[in-house]
Amino acid sequence: MKVSIIGGGGRVGSNAAFALQCAGLVTDIQILDANTDLAEGEALDLLHGASVLGDQRIYAGDYDRAKDSDIFVITAGLRRKPDESRLDLINRNVSLFRGILESIQGAGHKSCAKFFVVSNPVDILTQLAARTLQVDPKQVFGLGTMLDTARFRALIAAELGIATSQVKALILGEHGDTMVPIWSSATAAGLPLKGFPKVNPSFENMIFERTRGSGAEVIRRKGGAGWAVGATIAETIHAVLLDKKQILPVSSVQNGCYGIRDISISVPTIVGKNGVEGHLEVELWPKEKQAMLKSASTLKDTYQKVI
Numbered sequence: 324m325k326v327s328i329i330g331g332g333g334r335v336g337s338n339a340a341f342a343l344q345c346a347g348l349v350t351d352i353q354i355l356d357a358n359t360d361l362a363e364g365e366a367l368d369l370l371h372g373a374s375v376l377g378d379q380r381i382y383a384g385d386y387d388r389a390k391d392s393d394i395f396v397i398t399a400g401l402r403r404k405p406d407e408s409r410l411d412l413i414n415r416n417v418s419l420f421r422g423i424l425e426s427i428q429g430a431g432h433k434s435c436a437k438f439f440v441v442s443n444p445v446d447i448l449t450q451l452a453a454r455t456l457q458v459d460p461k462q463v464f465g466l467g468t469m470l471d472t473a474r475f476r477a478l479i480a481a482e483l484g485i486a487t488s489q490v491k492a493l494i495l496g497e498h499g500d501t502m503v504p505i506w507s508s509a510t511a512a513g514l515p516l517k518g519f520p521k522v523n524p525s526f527e528n529m530i531f532e533r534t535r536g537s538g539a540e541v542i543r544r545k546g547g548a549g550w551a552v553g554a555t556i557a558e559t560i561h562a563v564l565l566d567k568k569q570i571l572p573v574s575s576v577q578n579g580c581y582g583i584r585d586i587s588i589s590v591p592t593i594v595g596k597n598g599v600e601g602h603l604e605v606e607l608w609p610k611e612k613q614a615m616l617k618s619a620s621t622l623k624d625t626y627q628k629v630i
Contacts, residue, residue, distance in 0.1 A: 324348075324349045324350055324351075324393045324394065324564050325349070325350060325351035325352075325353065325391060325392045325393050325394075326343060326349050326351065326352055326353070326392065326393065326394045326396060326560060327353040327354075327355060327384075327389040327392040327394070327395050327396065328340055328352065328353065328354055328355065328396045328398060329355045329356075329389075329395060329396065329397045329398065329399050329423055330355070330356060330397065330398035330399025330400065330442070331353075331354035331355055331356055331362060331365060331366075331383075331398065332354065332356030332357075332358050332361035332362045332364075332365050333356070333398060333399070334546075334547050334548075334549040335398045335441060335547070335548070335549060335552050335553065335556075336354070336356070336365075336396070336398040336399070337354075337365045337369075337549075338549040338550055338552065338553030339396060339398065339441075339552070339553040339556040339557060340352050340354060340365065340369055340381070340553075341369065341553060342550075342553040342554050342556065342557035343379075343556075343557050343560065344369055344372065344373070344376050344377055344379060344381065345376055345377075346377075346557055346561065347376065347377030347378075347379070348561060348564055348565070349379060349560070349564065350379055350380065351379060351380045351381075351382075352366075352369070352379055352380070352381045352382075353366075353381075353382060353383070353384045353388065353389055353392065354366045354369075354381075354382070354383045354384070355383070355384060355385065355386070355389060356383075356399070357399070359383065362383040363383045365383075366381055366382050366383040369381045370382070385430075386426045386427060386429070386430035387430045389427075389430065389432075390430045390431045390432050390433070391433060392432065392433070392436060393433070393435075393436060393437065394436065394437045394438075394439055394560060394563065395427060395432070395436060395437070395438050395439065396439045396441060396556065396560070397420070397423055397438070397439070397440050397441060397442050397448075397452075398441045398442060398556075399419065399420075399423060399442055400412070400416050400419065400420070400442035400443055401415045401416055401419070404542075405539055405542050405543045406539075412443050412444055413444050413447055413625060413628070413629060416442060416443065416444070416448070417447075417448070417451070417629050420442060420448050420451065420452075421451070421455070424451075424452060424455050424456060427456075428455075428456070428457075434458070435462070436458070436462065437462050437463075437464070437563060437598045438452055438456060438458070438462060438463045438464075439464060439465070439466070439556070439559065439560070440452055440463070440464070440465040440466065440574075441465070441466045441552070441556060443498070444498070444499060444625070445465040445466055445467060445498045445574055446465060446467065446497055446498055446499075446574050446586070446587045446588055446589075446622050447587075447622065447625055447626055447629065448465065449463065449464065449465030449467075449574045449575065449576075449587040450576060450586060450587040450622075450626055451626075451629065452465075453575075453576045453587065459598075460575070460576050460599070461575070461597055461598045461599040461600065462597075462598045462599075463575070463576070463598070463599075464559075464573045464574060464575045464592075464594070464598055464599050465498075465573060465574035465575070465587060466498070466552070466555065466556065466559065466573065466574065467498055467572055467573045467574030467575075467588070467589035468493075468494040468495055468496065468497075468498050468502055468572040468574075468589040469555040469556075469558070469559060469571060469572055469573060469589075470498070470538075470548070470551060470552050470555050471494035471498060471502055471534060471535075471537075471572075472492070472493055472494045472572050473551055473554070473555050474534050474537045474551065475492055475493075475494050475504065475530070475531075475534045476490040476491070476492050477490075478530050478533050478534055478537075479492060479509070479511075479516070479530055480511075482521070482526070482529075482530060483511070483519060483521060483522075485511055485512075486512075489511050489512045490509075490510075490511045490516075491508075491509065491510045491511070492504075492505065492506070492508075492509035492510070492516065493505040493508065493509075493572055493591070494534065494572065494589075495572055495588075495589050495590055495591070495611075495615060495618075496588060496589060496614065496615050496618035496619070497588060497589075497618045497619075497621060497622055498574065498589065500535070500621075501614070501617060501618035501621050501622075502534075502535060502618070503611055503614040503615055503618055504527070504530075504531045504534070505607065505611055506527055506608075506611075507606075507607055507608040507611060508605065508607075558571070559571060559573060559594065562594040562595065563594060563595065563596060563598060564596075566595045566596035567594065567595060568593055568594070568595045568600065569593070569594050569595075570591050570592065570593055570594075570603060571591075571592055571594050572589040572590070572591065572592065573589060573592050573594060573599070574587045574588055574589045575587055575592060575599045575602075577590065577602070577619070580602040580603075580604050581604055581607075581612060581615050581616070581619075582612075582616060583615065583616065583619040585623070586619055586622050586623050586626060587622075588615075588618060588619050588622055590602050590603070590604070590615075591603040591604075591605060
């Protein structure tokens with residue numbers, strides 16, 4: 324499988340490339356960036372580790388060289404300011420994103436190629452990509468709340484003093500201010516989190532607020548997220564590559580799940596070789612479902628401003 328990372332010279336793109344290299348599953352990693360020297364440098368640095376980490380072909384290139392890609396990962400975008408919501412980025416990022424889509428279409432791509440949007444605001448841009456690219460909507464998906472979910476699980480585990488890998492909990496909805504914590508199905512080692520002594524409404528509020536504020540905190544402390552988002556990008560790509568049928572909170576266009584239609588948002592999604600292979604409408608608490616509908620409504624209102 325060949326993966327081309329558009330914006331691969333940046334922190335998120337280069338960290339995603341490294342995560343893919345460490346796993347050693349994809350065959351080709353192509354780095355594209357508006358800064359060609361940076362793209363060449365990142366590709367060269369990754370290539371230098373190929374004998375240790377894997378035998379992938381790693382190189383920089385342009386859209387013409389990317390047209391045989393199996394997955395286009397779009398990470399290019401302007402960086403969020405510490406006091407700026409992800410949705411505030413929309414007016415600064417949409418024109419850049421449209422240009423990327425036009426470049427992909429101009430150079431051409433495989434009919435079965437998948438388009439994986441990471442740039443923010445990810446739900447809005449995923450919707451824009453699905454409406455612009457002339458492919459089956461299941462071939463277009465965004466990172467959605469994958470990173471939020473990873474942060475959520477890590478913070479729960481740290482606070483409870485248990486293994487992070489045993490915590491299973493989801494953030495759904497918008498990747499942004501109206502994200503929804505799904506406490507109704509949260510477990511650790513198969514046990515309901517509601518049964519743990521420390522887990523009460525105060526604990527839940529504290530963990531969720533820390534999760535929702537994690538992006539801004541990372542930006543304030545180190546300039547932007549990289550390693551965790553790179554890991555979640557790789558997890559999503561591997562679900563496609565290995566046809567895992569893995570249930571992931573990626574963003575994709577909805578057609579009725581939880582009563583949501585015509586907007587890209589994160590719901591439990593089956594991800595496999597075809598991309599988005601289905602959505603699961605598992606029962607939620609009434610307040611969680613209402614929060615999902617509110618999140619979708621917020622995204623729809625925002626999307627109307629860019630079409």
